[in-house]
Amino acid sequence: MRARRVTLRQVADELGVSAKTVSNAFNRPDQLSAALRDRVLATAHRLGYSGPDPLAAGLRRGRVGAIGVAYANGLSYAFDDPVAVALLAGVTSVAEAAGAGLLLVPGSADPRRSAAAVTGAVVDGLLVASLADDDPLLAAAIARRVPLAVVDQPGPDRLAELGAPGAPWVGIDDRAAMAAVTAHVLALGHRRLGVVAFGLTRDPVRGLVDGAAQAAATYAVSRDRLAGSRDAAAAAGVDWDGVPVSAGTDSTPGEGEAGAAAVLATTPRPTALLCLSDRLAEGALRAAARLGLRVPADLSVTGFDDAATAAGLGLTTVRQPTRRKGELAARALLAPAAGPAAPQLLPTELVPRATTGPPPALPG
Amino acid sequence: MRARRVTLRQVADELGVSAKTVSNAFNRPDQLSAALRDRVLATAHRLGYSGPDPLAAGLRRGRVGAIGVAYANGLSYAFDDPVAVALLAGVTSVAEAAGAGLLLVPGSADPRRSAAAVTGAVVDGLLVASLADDDPLLAAAIARRVPLAVVDQPGPDRLAELGAPGAPWVGIDDRAAMAAVTAHVLALGHRRLGVVAFGLTRDPVRGLVDGAAQAAATYAVSRDRLAGSRDAAAAAGVDWDGVPVSAGTDSTPGEGEAGAAAVLATTPRPTALLCLSDRLAEGALRAAARLGLRVPADLSVTGFDDAATAAGLGLTTVRQPTRRKGELAARALLAPAAGPAAPQLLPTELVPRATTGPPPALPG
DNA sequence: GCGGTGTTCTTCATCGTTGAAGAGGCAGGA
DNA sequence: TCCTGCCTCTTCAACGATGAAGAACACCGC
Numbered sequence: 001m002r003a004r005r006v007t008l009r010q011v012a013d014e015l016g017v018s019a020k021t022v023s024n025a026f027n028r029p030d031q032l033s034a035a036l037r038d039r040v041l042a043t044a045h046r047l048g049y050s051g052p053d054p055l056a057a058g059l060r061r062g063r064v065g066a067i068g069v070a071y072a073n074g075l076s077y078a079f080d081d082p083v084a085v086a087l088l089a090g091v092t093s094v095a096e097a098a099g100a101g102l103l104l105v106p107g108s109a110d111p112r113r114s115a116a117a118v119t120g121a122v123v124d125g126l127l128v129a130s131l132a133d134d135d136p137l138l139a140a141a142i143a144r145r146v147p148l149a150v151v152d153q154p155g156p157d158r159l160a161e162l163g164a165p166g167a168p169w170v171g172i173d174d175r176a177a178m179a180a181v182t183a184h185v186l187a188l189g190h191r192r193l194g195v196v197a198f199g200l201t202r203d204p205v206r207g208l209v210d211g212a213a214q215a216a217a218t219y220a221v222s223r224d225r226l227a228g229s230r231d232a233a234a235a236a237g238v239d240w241d242g243v244p245v246s247a248g249t250d251s252t253p254g255e256g257e258a259g260a261a262a263v264l265a266t267t268p269r270p271t272a273l274l275c276l277s278d279r280l281a282e283g284a285l286r287a288a289a290r291l292g293l294r295v296p297a298d299l300s301v302t303g304f305d306d307a308a309t310a311a312g313l314g315l316t317t318v319r320q321p322t323r324r325k326g327e328l329a330a331r332a333l334l335a336p337a338a339g340p341a342a343p344q345l346l347p348t349e350l351v352p353r354a355t356t357g358p359p360p361a362l363p364g
Numbered sequence: 365m366r367a368r369r370v371t372l373r374q375v376a377d378e379l380g381v382s383a384k385t386v387s388n389a390f391n392r393p394d395q396l397s398a399a400l401r402d403r404v405l406a407t408a409h410r411l412g413y414s415g416p417d418p419l420a421a422g423l424r425r426g427r428v429g430a431i432g433v434a435y436a437n438g439l440s441y442a443f444d445d446p447v448a449v450a451l452l453a454g455v456t457s458v459a460e461a462a463g464a465g466l467l468l469v470p471g472s473a474d475p476r477r478s479a480a481a482v483t484g485a486v487v488d489g490l491l492v493a494s495l496a497d498d499d500p501l502l503a504a505a506i507a508r509r510v511p512l513a514v515v516d517q518p519g520p521d522r523l524a525e526l527g528a529p530g531a532p533w534v535g536i537d538d539r540a541a542m543a544a545v546t547a548h549v550l551a552l553g554h555r556r557l558g559v560v561a562f563g564l565t566r567d568p569v570r571g572l573v574d575g576a577a578q579a580a581a582t583y584a585v586s587r588d589r590l591a592g593s594r595d596a597a598a599a600a601g602v603d604w605d606g607v608p609v610s611a612g613t614d615s616t617p618g619e620g621e622a623g624a625a626a627v628l629a630t631t632p633r634p635t636a637l638l639c640l641s642d643r644l645a646e647g648a649l650r651a652a653a654r655l656g657l658r659v660p661a662d663l664s665v666t667g668f669d670d671a672a673t674a675a676g677l678g679l680t681t682v683r684q685p686t687r688r689k690g691e692l693a694a695r696a697l698l699a700p701a702a703g704p705a706a707p708q709l710l711p712t713e714l715v716p717r718a719t720t721g722p723p724p725a726l727p728g
Numbered sequence: 729g730c731g732g733t734g735t736t737c738t739t740c741a742t743c744g745t746t747g748a749a750g751a752g753g754c755a756g757g758a
Numbered sequence: 759t760c761c762t763g764c765c766t767c768t769t770c771a772a773c774g775a776t777g778a779a780g781a782a783c784a785c786c787g788c
Binding site: 051056057074093097101103105107113140199 | 369412415417418420421422423428429430432438439440441442443444449450452456457459460461464465466467468469470471472477482483484486487504507508509529659675
């Protein structure tokens with residue numbers, strides 16, 4: 001008993017007009033007389049026809065009025081991360097203003113399925129964010145040959161290598177930003193640092209990682225931020241090889257707590273913990289509390305992002321314009337984009353708060 | 365110089381096979397020999413063909429692998445509201461597990477544009493949430509004749525009126541839940557209540573509203589929650605007509621602050637403020653602070669939702685399974701859904717915290 | 729040697745719509 | 759009167775793909 005779909009043609013036949021006229025009644029009211037248009041709409045309504053099938057219209061027109069967003073981590077994860085949500089909010093506000101929808105492309109633990117989802121997404125353009133240099137999802141997005149915009153990673157140079165030179169890219173100078181917050185901690189007098197990182201490569205490696213592994217990270221953001229810390233350490237005469245760096249997978253408080261615990265278990269114990277995100281830092285604060293360490297008296301902790309939660313925690317961090325990234329990337333996708341686009345590097349700002357202070361006096 | 369799109373047919377011709385074979389190489393690997401499949405894929409790659417056009421395939425197949433979500437308020441707003449985000453997270457997790465994408469349908473201040481966006485959304489099903497009884501967007505969604513699921517409002521009875529009886533509906537018993545939190549406050553001894561509400565109708569009415577306006581609300585959730593409060597008041601012998609009720613528009617702290625200020629300006633001043641959402645309550649707490657009122661010593665405040673922020677504020681509230689709503693609605697959309705679906709009423713729970721207490725002793 | 733069963737690939741029609749181009753009629757100007 | 763231009767509406771041919779059905783061939787068992 002399933003009612004068969006009503007088509008444009010049926011409405012046209014019912015009324016004895018051409019299909020194109022019915023089409024025009026819906027899409028180009030100026031192309032037919034008001035009287036006929038009213039009759040067409042009335043007939044359509046009577047037959048239960050609610051307008052041209054978007055799919056068929058999209059095929060014919062070559063546009064569907066939606067852009068896709070693909071994320072390395074699953075979408076479900078994205079909604080739990082305030083930073084990811086802020087990015088989406090930025091994308092959405094621009095897309096919505098332009099009347100475009102936003103298709104969240106489903107992710108999967110299986111990279112092949114993720115890539116297939118990108119290949120099969122019904123969109124006019126794709127926005128990808130936070131992908132590893134070698135993510136198949138990215139290759140799939142490039143192969144689609146629809147307009148592409150990239151946020152954060154991979155960087156412009158890697159995009160060029162992959163055959164997408166000049167694709168709009170929006171991000172920050174992760175290396176400099178991380179160097180700044182590291183320098184801030186060093187300036188307070190700390191000499192024993194520890195770093196809590198999220199993923200370095202698509203295949204998650206947990207635990208402490210050496211300099212070679214750090215430099216080999218395929219997540220550009222991780223690689224650059226670690227390099228930034230090393231820059232600052234070197235400038236202050238701190239031996240980087242002695243700095244424990246813990247790698248994790250996602251940017252979650254749970255990962256942060258575990259990573260911080262691992263770093264704090266090294267001897268001599270670091271007096272400052274540099275976390276690659278505010279959410280990791282949130283976990284690091286929990287780890288510190290669990291160990292009975294006072295922040296910042298016994299231990300300084302820094303984050304990255306200046307997410308909404310950071311102020312409440314009094315977290316020293318680096319502010320980056322996450323929402324704006326989304327806006328700019330969306331704008332780049334929706335605009336006609338004639339030639340190759342120049343990479344857009346947005347400003348960051350060190351935000352010192354209450355979780356950093358001078359290191360404790362020499363331990364007894 | 366824009367490269368023309370590569371088609372299935374071109375790959376087929378290049379290789380001297382039928383178009384269908386190329387199609388099968390991508391979609392039904394078991395339908396052709398591995399050797400030929402490899403040759404097809406290689407040729408496709410060489411020509412820069414990344415797979416069948418999702419739009420055309422969707423038209424032919426009659427499915428596109430995405431469900432749409434339409435919201436009364438703009439999407440940009442949705443990302444700012446933790447409750448809306450939780451709902452989306454629920455929807456997404458189920459959709460993603462099923463390999464389906466999520467199309468966020470753009471909203472607009474102009475209801476006609478919003479409705480048009482729904483009509484033109486390229487989706488296999490639609491999920492709508494928090495719509496007024498008379499929202500054109502809802503009418504458009506029903507007219508689409510694709511599977512439809514509704515969260516919260518309008519209620520099942522209204523859906524039946526609109527010609528969509530048996531459409532999957534997920535929500536809570538707003539009336540009973542609000543009665544419960546009101547009864548909690550009354551049990552503490554309060555007799556002078558005030559209510560801070562969000563929108564009652566699509567055309568926003570700001571300020572204090574009388575009983576007639578309350579009952580005429582076209583947002584079922586607002587209507588039912590107010591009715592619930594009135595039920596509890598009546599049961600406790602409190603005259604509802606003497607209870608100031610402020611209506612607003614969105615569920616934001618700003619609206620909450622303004623609404624609370626209006627309610628607290630009435631004489632005699634209420635000793636308890638019932639807010640229809642946690643975000644409104646957040647604003648109410650600000651208003652109280654601004655007036656120098658201690659919570660709960662001078663003023664009790666309640667929320668609704670038990671959003672992530674509620675615990676931190678120590679807010680007495682009603683917990684509702686927002687994320688689960690999204691999951692169930694998505695499941696209903698993605699499952700074949702043979703006959704009419706029974707409305708799914710999820711449980712709620714009163715969560716007493718620190719913002720409610722006995723009323724102050726009689727004022728001097 | 730023959731019908732039956734699979735595998736592999738092809739043919740054909742069609743999904744529902746809209747751009748491009750065209751045809752008919754009517755008004756206004758030369 | 760005739761031409762021009764405008765307003766309406768129509769015709770035609772795609773847009774790019776896939777389901778259903780079928781053809782060609784190989785292999786099997788008896």
